[in-house]
Amino acid sequence: MIKKWGDKRYYSLNYFLREKYGSKVFKISLDAGFSCPNRDGKISSGGCVFCSERGSGDFAGDREYSITEQFKDIKFIMKKKWKEGKYIAYFQAYTNTYAPIDILREKYEEALSQEGVVGIAIATRPDCLEEEVLDLLEELSKKTYLWVELGLQTVNDKTARIINRGYKLEIFEEALKNLRKRNIDVVVHSIFGLPGEKEEDMFNTIKYLAANDIQGVKFHLLHLMKGTPLVKLYEEGKFEFLEEDQYVKIICKAIGLLREDIVVHRLTGDSPRNLLIGPKWSLKKWEILNSIDKTLEEKNIYQGLYY
Numbered sequence: 489m490i491k492k493w494g495d496k497r498y499y500s501l502n503y504f505l506r507e508k509y510g511s512k513v514f515k516i517s518l519d520a521g522f523s524c525p526n527r528d529g530k531i532s533s534g535g536c537v538f539c540s541e542r543g544s545g546d547f548a549g550d551r552e553y554s555i556t557e558q559f560k561d562i563k564f565i566m567k568k569k570w571k572e573g574k575y576i577a578y579f580q581a582y583t584n585t586y587a588p589i590d591i592l593r594e595k596y597e598e599a600l601s602q603e604g605v606v607g608i609a610i611a612t613r614p615d616c617l618e619e620e621v622l623d624l625l626e627e628l629s630k631k632t633y634l635w636v637e638l639g640l641q642t643v644n645d646k647t648a649r650i651i652n653r654g655y656k657l658e659i660f661e662e663a664l665k666n667l668r669k670r671n672i673d674v675v676v677h678s679i680f681g682l683p684g685e686k687e688e689d690m691f692n693t694i695k696y697l698a699a700n701d702i703q704g705v706k707f708h709l710l711h712l713m714k715g716t717p718l719v720k721l722y723e724e725g726k727f728e729f730l731e732e733d734q735y736v737k738i739i740c741k742a743i744g745l746l747r748e749d750i751v752v753h754r755l756t757g758d759s760p761r762n763l764l765i766g767p768k769w770s771l772k773k774w775e776i777l778n779s780i781d782k783t784l785e786e787k788n789i790y791q792g793l794y795y
């Protein structure tokens with residue numbers, strides 16, 4: 489039997505949040521002013537090869553402003569389009585558990601105290617989840633809905649070295665175990681089109697995720713952005729951009745490979761137009777999303793079909 493979540497053939501974040509809160513829920517992307525051990529020299533100073541100047545938080549608020557100010561500014565813009573709604577405070581830029589514990593607590597609590605906030609999402613690295621951080625996250629998760637996002641990108645340690653991820657798969661596994669022991673939901677990022685990866689490698693990552701105790705995924709297309717170390721790899725011919733139809737095909741199969749209960753937070757990423765070198769077709773986000781829906785329909789694929 490074909491499974492559907494509203495009008496989609498996959499379990500979208502939008503569907504999940506509507507079911508949970510009974511209304512539209514928006515994410516407000518924040519930059520809390522943190523750093524990242526993969527950029528400040530603790531692990532490396534180069535960062536993940538695809539990571540932009542703003543620590544992969546190009547659409548987040550401005551770190552020069554407080555959490556409250558960022559929140560109010562973004563909410564103000566959203567309210568022009570959507571009068572009603574609830575909010576998830578999303579700590580997106582850089583590594584959001586990489587700071588002294590009292591600072592983390594202060595920032596998270598400031599976000600949670602904003603009017604209309606019903607949850608908090610924290611993006612971080614699996615090697616930045618020490619015991620005291622886990623304790624704090626567990627404490628917060630008892631007060632509000634909290635999920636943690638981990639940037640795994642690939643299950644392949646060889647690719648992880650090429651992209652300078654800075655940790656091995658076993659570190660991710662340890663972090664996942666620790667978070668789940670505390671009943672914290674985990675959302676994992678994966679990137680398609682990484683240097684050296686064939687489609688089989690990409691699907692191996694998804695099969696691995698589907699077999700693990702994760703609650704959400706974010707699929708990204710590898711973007712080449714100005715000023716990132718990835719530019720050099722591209723110029724050296726170490727990888728090519730995925731084509732649009734190839735990406736759509738990969739996403740549809742990946743959806744089929746996922747477990748039914750895993751929430752799909754994203755099907756493609758976006759980059760600021762002025763920073764994106766390629767692939768340029770990725771700027772047509774709505775066209776890509778429509779094309780994914782159409783292909784799922786035509787090929788009769790739905791989430792969990794191949795699981």
Ligand code: SF4
Nearest residue numbers: 524535536539543582
């Ligand atoms: S861990 Fe995140 S913030 Fe740090 S370099 Fe990698 S993508 Fe950028």
